[in-house]
Amino acid sequence: MKSKYLTSILFLLIFQFATAFQDKSICSCELLKESKENDEKVSMLAREIEASFHDLSTDGFNKYFDTKSFKQKLINGIDYDANKSYVKGFLNGVGKAGDKLAEKIVYEVENGAYYNIVNYRYSIVQKAYYFTFRMYSEETGINYHDYKVCTDGKNIKVNDIYIYLSGEHLSETLNRIFIMSLEDEKNNTLNSKESTVSSMFKIISAQKLLQSGKYKEAYNMVNSITGPLKKEKFFLLIKALIASSYDDKIYENTLGEFAELYPDDPTLYLKLIDYYFLKENYKMVHIYIDKLMFETEDDFLNLMKANAYLLQKDYKNAEKSYHYIKINYPASFSAHVGEMICLTYQNRLEETLAIAQSLVDEGYDKKELTNFFEEKEADGSNELEAFVKSKIYKNWKVKP
Numbered sequence: 001m002k003s004k005y006l007t008s009i010l011f012l013l014i015f016q017f018a019t020a021f022q023d024k025s026i027c028s029c030e031l032l033k034e035s036k037e038n039d040e041k042v043s044m045l046a047r048e049i050e051a052s053f054h055d056l057s058t059d060g061f062n063k064y065f066d067t068k069s070f071k072q073k074l075i076n077g078i079d080y081d082a083n084k085s086y087v088k089g090f091l092n093g094v095g096k097a098g099d100k101l102a103e104k105i106v107y108e109v110e111n112g113a114y115y116n117i118v119n120y121r122y123s124i125v126q127k128a129y130y131f132t133f134r135m136y137s138e139e140t141g142i143n144y145h146d147y148k149v150c151t152d153g154k155n156i157k158v159n160d161i162y163i164y165l166s167g168e169h170l171s172e173t174l175n176r177i178f179i180m181s182l183e184d185e186k187n188n189t190l191n192s193k194e195s196t197v198s199s200m201f202k203i204i205s206a207q208k209l210l211q212s213g214k215y216k217e218a219y220n221m222v223n224s225i226t227g228p229l230k231k232e233k234f235f236l237l238i239k240a241l242i243a244s245s246y247d248d249k250i251y252e253n254t255l256g257e258f259a260e261l262y263p264d265d266p267t268l269y270l271k272l273i274d275y276y277f278l279k280e281n282y283k284m285v286h287i288y289i290d291k292l293m294f295e296t297e298d299d300f301l302n303l304m305k306a307n308a309y310l311l312q313k314d315y316k317n318a319e320k321s322y323h324y325i326k327i328n329y330p331a332s333f334s335a336h337v338g339e340m341i342c343l344t345y346q347n348r349l350e351e352t353l354a355i356a357q358s359l360v361d362e363g364y365d366k367k368e369l370t371n372f373f374e375e376k377e378a379d380g381s382n383e384l385e386a387f388v389k390s391k392i393y394k395n396w397k398v399k400p
Contacts, residue, residue, distance in 0.1 A: 029069035029150035029159045032129050034122040041156050042149055046117050046131040049147075053115050058102035065098040069150060069159040073171035080182055090178055097170055101161070105135070113137035114331075118144070118298045130162070134298060138334060142270065142304070144296055164296075166233050167268045173234050180228050199229045203238060215246035231261060233268075240271075252278045269295070273304065282312045300329060306338055315342045330362075337372075344387040352387050353396055370397050 032038045045064060052060025071091060080087055109115050113135060120131035129149035136142050146162035148169070160169045180196040202225055209218035219242045222235075229235045236258045243251040255275040262268050269292040276284040285308045293301045306321030319342035325335035336355055343352040356373070360366050373393075376382045387393050 029066045029152050029157055031127055032149055032151050032156065034129075038129065038156075039120075039122075042120050042129045042131060045149070045156055045158075046120055046133075046147070050115070050117050050133070053102075053105055053109055056106050056110050058099070058106055061102040061105075062099065064155075064157045065102070066150065066152065066157040066159040067098055069152075069157070070098060070171060073160060073169075074175050074178055078175075078179060078182070080178075087182075090181065097174065101170075108135065108137065108140075111137075113140070118296055118300075132296060132298075134296075134300060136300070142301070144270075144298075164268075165237060165270050167262065168233065173232075176232065177229075183228075196227060196229055199225045199227045199235075203229075203235070206238075206242060210242055210245060215242065218242045219246045219250065233258075233262065236261070237271075248278075277308070277311075280311070282308050300325065303329075303332065303335060303338075306335070310338065310341065313345075315345045318342045319346075333359075340387070341383045344384055347386070349387055349390050349392055352384075353392055356393075356396070 032042070049060040049064065052058070074091070082088070082091075105115055114137065115133055115135050118132040118134050120129065122129050126148075130146045131149070133145045133147070134142060135145065144164040146164075147158040148160040148162065150157055150159050160171050162169045166173060177196060177200070183196075202221055206218045206221040209215075209221060219239075222239050222242055225235070236254065240251060240254040240258065243254045252275070255271060255278065258268070258271055259275050269288045273285055273288045273292070276282070276288065286305065289301055289304050289308070293299070302321045303325045306318050306325065309315075309318035309321060312318075319339055322335045322339035322342060325332050326339055329335065336359055340352045340355050343349070343355070356369065359369055373384050374382070374388045382388070
């Protein structure tokens with residue numbers, strides 16, 4: 001459940017802080033009005049971007065992401081001196097945010113993640129079209145990206161992305177960092193230990209420590225930050241990521257701090273789900289999964305519900321949820337295995353075997369599957385133990 005994807009994106013954006021800004025000419029990108037014709041245009045745009053990512057290409061994204069309009073969102077209403085070097089660096093860095101995000105998505109897909117359209121819609125509140133992608137992998141869990149659609153008068157584009165794990169648009173996160181850095185400069189604290197700039201460089205240093213396996217040092221680095229970034233959503237996500245690699249109890253406490261600071265933000269449900277999983281409060285897990293399902297209209301979240309039911313030892317409901325995912329998302333290996341575990345606990349071993357055989361029929365290597373089924377956890381347990389010790393399994397295993 002510990003999602004590392006968003007935080008790695010934020011590391012990349014912060015790292016871009018140190019490059020040079022040249023182009024101050026910014027064009028606008030207006031919102032689309034709701035119509036059947038625009039419904040189809042938005043749907044086609046989303047499908048084209050999806051196809052491009054599935055081809056391991058950033059071309060579709062880069063074709064439609066309006067960088068100049070995105071920059072405009074960062075500076076609207078802010079009084080700044082474009083000639084200052086750190087302002088140039090910041091604006092150029094965030095201007096490359098779309099490129100870095102696209103490259104990261106391709107990297108994740110290339111390494112086994114799924115990036116799929118969930119829905120598109122017109123938001124009456126925002127007066128804007130959005131389309132939603134789900135990012136999912138076994139390792140990093142689930143995240144959602146809401147792409148905001150606009151038009152330059154001729155073509156439709158996207159110029160911002162709402163990331164569920166941060167609970168806000170990318171432009172909003174970066175806008176606040178920019179404002180804080182300007183306040184540092186105004187108060188002559190730009191080079192002090194408490195400044196936003198110095199805090200960001202500490203975050204970059206922590207990332208390098210994390211990548212080299214120095215988890216304790218990385219956590220101590222981010223935990224030493226005391227400036228205005230300390231209670232920012234994205235900072236708490238980075239801190240939680242590092243804590244998850246260092247100490248589960250600290251990770252849990254960090255998520256608790258996150259939940260306390262932002263209890264009513266509807267798009268932070270993913271972190272609250274993670275938090276209540278750790279607290280083993282499955283009633284709250286189901287409440288927030290249901291809320292997230294309502295927000296995203298994503299039935300793939302039944303996989304989360306299945307995991308929760310399994311931990312509750314409610315094998316009947318877990319089986320139903322895993323089976324739903326297995327039928328509707330047949331590429332989900334974890335759904336097949338989850339249903340096998342539920343059936344094993346109910347001593348329905350012939351049905352368990354039928355799923356194992358279906359995996360072989362779909363092209364999975366039988367030897368690799370049996371090794372997986374028989375593999376024990378670090379504590380010596382195996383949820384499929386009754387199955388792998390059964391006579392029907394042993395007879396099946398030796399069959400050619």
